[in-house]
Amino acid sequence: GESVGLHLPTLSVQEGDNSIINCAYSNSASDYFIWYKQESGKGPQFIIDIRSNMDKRQGQRVTVLLNKTVKHLSLQIAATQPGDSAVYFCAENAGNMLTFGGGTRLMVKP
């Protein structure tokens, strides 16, 4: 079946640096994508989303880029802080359902 996956299971960055988390998807019919942040013992928290008619969307310190040609999604976090340490999931939407990637753990070194 079609799926969403992540290139890097663990990403370690220095505090203050920018972080880039990548995600590949395979369902060409997906038209809506979401990034979630999950801290230990908690549910996923919505960060930012993007629809397929866009290729870039910015939030507070975060930017999502969508490349439909190669079916690639990325999350950029500017000036990474210790509080950004978490597992990040991408998800693609098809109909009423989200399909989640396996997650990337972001570790921020002080």
Added chain:
Amino acid sequence: SQTIHQWPATLVQPVGSPLSLECTVEGTSNPNLYWYRQAAGRGLQLLFYSVGIGQISSEVPQNLSASRPQDRQFILSSKKLLLSDSGFYLCAWSKGSGQPQHFGDGTRLSIL
């Protein structure tokens, strides 16, 4: 604003016992509701979703069932728990298709 509540936060149950996990949403009407299971260090697996009262769709064959007795209430149940039912169970809601899903803080279920 909308909020979602799940309880209990943690639960330890013996094999063969029944299960009932409850999820309620406040501040919205006619939400889509979802139950997911997350194994340790893994992604989320969709178990059930509901687009309205009494309407349940199951995504995977399993030992669990779901019900939606009220518009903003979603219940996950089992008559007899198996060891393999252990995991982190998450409830989520959305306004509809193509809208973000918002998650509760989950129930960590351990089967002994």
